[in-house]
Amino acid sequence: MRLLHTSDWHLGRSFHRVGLLDAQAAFIDHLVSVVRAERVDVVLVAGDVYDRALPSLPAVELFDDALHRLAGLGVPTVMISGNHDSGRRLGVAAGLIDRAGIHLRTDPAGCAAPVVVADEHGEVAFYGLPYLEPALVRDEFGLSRAGHTEVLGAAMERVRADLAGRLAGTRSVVLAHAFVTGGAACDSERDITVGGVAAVPAEVFDGADYVALGHLHGCQTITERVRYSGSPLAYSFSEAEHRKSMWLVDLGADGAVTAERVACPVPRPLARLRGRLDDLLADPAHERHEDSWVEATLTDPHRPHEPMARLRKRFPHALALAFEPERTGEDPLASYAQRLRGRTDQQIAEDFVTHVRGSAPDPRERDVLSDALDAVRAAEVRAEVN
Template identity: 60%
Template sequence: MRILHTSDWHLGRSFHGVDLLGAQAAFLEHLVEVVRSEAVDVVLVAGDVYDRALPGVDAVQVLDDGLAALVGAGAQVVVSSGNHDSAVRLGFGSRLLAGTGLHLRTHVARAADPVLLADEHGEVAFYPLPYLEPAVAARALGSEASHAGVLGAAAAAVRADLARRPGARSVLAAHAFVTGGQGSDSERALSVGGIGQVPASLFDGVDYVALGHLHGRQRLAETVRYSGSPLAFSFSEAGHTKGSWLVELGADGVSGVTAVDAPVPRRLARLRGRLDDLLMDVTHAEAENAWCQVTLTDAERPAAPMERLRTRFPDVLELRFEPEAGATAPSEASYAARTAGRPDLEVCCGFLEHVRGRATNGPESTLLNEALEAVLLADVEGYDPVAAQLALDDAAPVGRGTRRRAAKAG
């Protein structure tokens, strides 16, 4: 069986104000050509089909056209939802569509309910796990309310189902940040405080693990891989080679994995230096036709920098200022530079300290943390805050949950 592993299409996303929908449609056409040229049996999409829970009508049309073309080319298409998708909207009509060759899995209740396909060697069980938000999924899975808890419980249920299918080969798809993976600036955090990573060992016992969420195509182990996003969504991905994985599944499991590169609509370039040097340096000739991020290091901010840069580099999409060492006091650095790479909670606490002149105390940090968690949960379709809090309380150590129940009772 030949499986094309892809993920993180993020249909409807733009790049620094540039509409990417045409390039995204072209990528889906590329997948159709790969299905035909490589005789692909199954296209497996590991989450984040759309960029937001309520996608625009044009993004919905691109998906409709793309899925119809993939099925029409002869592939079975297996899709799971990611943290950007609305599970309810993406999963609408899934039971009816399964008969056409399109298999949508978006609900935690079906985590261990495989899509069963077959080749000349027998049965292959596909387990496309939807993104499992801990506060929502923990109660359904009977696990602690953490990323490792819900994914571990789902993977254990998968292994239990596999044990009832002797001889079946298995493929599991998951949308998660697995330890060892390399992130980029364009992924949405899965949790507040950077505690969303899970170990790859959670998925032991299956033949191939198709991961989604991180946007760089990468190999964590021979049979545990991220396909990455088909397009770059941040300048931190300038060095990525985008594409998918073509997985060969033989009689005894994975017999080979081959990289399939995606079409590149426009190169990315990251330029750094003094404005006059950038305008004159012949080594930057290739950047003249690229989308550019420019960091100026002039000791003083030049006049009309964007206008001057665009006389040579018409598509400068992001301009930064980082004066040479000693030229500018740290407090004068740009807000983006001062907050880059810092956790959301730290940024919020730093803002309060800046405007009030004193650091946040423990209760204030706790309130900010809960507010940030609520923002993350707001995008999860079907989120029930009462059920989620019960799940958190049941999973919490004695103290937090006990205090909350006591407060409610009082």
């Protein structure tokens, strides 16, 4: 059975205030053409269909167009909600849409109710695990205190139990939206850290023949059976080195997996330039970036006059400008943000307590901080969903 694995469309998102709807529409055109040309049997969309819980009308119209075109091909599509989506809104009319071959899985309670598709070798059960915010789904899975690993583990226990009751030889595919250990993150993904821990081990998905992941925007292989497709477009300059693509996966009769990448169209290349302004404007090596979207980090000791206006004379699509004057590491003006880079909210909060009080928080205090951060995150999610 041939699968096309994609995710993180983020319909309605812009890139540094540049609208991307035309580029997203071009991706949908490309997706449909690949499904047709490669004789795809099932399309998998692993969450973050929209960029926000309340998407714009043009984004909804593009999504509606994508659904009609996929349904028109007669190819089943399995789609889950991600942490940017409102599961309730995305799942409206899911029962009716299901009849057209578009299977929306947005309710955590239905994670063990698969979409079953058969080929000449038997049945394949597709389990859709929407993004599981621990603070909101603990009760559903009977967990009093849990993070991402525990709720995903509980969901997969239900999946394995359902699979065990099916015909011997039934193959399985799981769609999930999560941060799996070993994955490489970038700046454009919304943080899903809970209690200082966001990553879950790949072993939580043991038993599935293929796991189609969403959330991280870089296409990557965690294991041969566990993969991220990445986003079809770049949504931050941290993705400048990404090669945007989808996975074309062949699932064999025995559950063996072979996969190849299918490139996505690039609306405009990205470039991250660094140096003194005069050097950036004169260096012939940057000629290839003159039609790119450009992020420039200026290292001049003093801020140049009208830097963006001057930069755009050579790079008309320059979008972002940062200043990092050349200084030694001991310079007290060194960026505070650099000192925080790579640290979680939990670590920052604990460091603050240590700095103010002179001693690190004890285990009970760490739990209080963790619970407070979780409560804030849950409140943000509830506000978006409602």
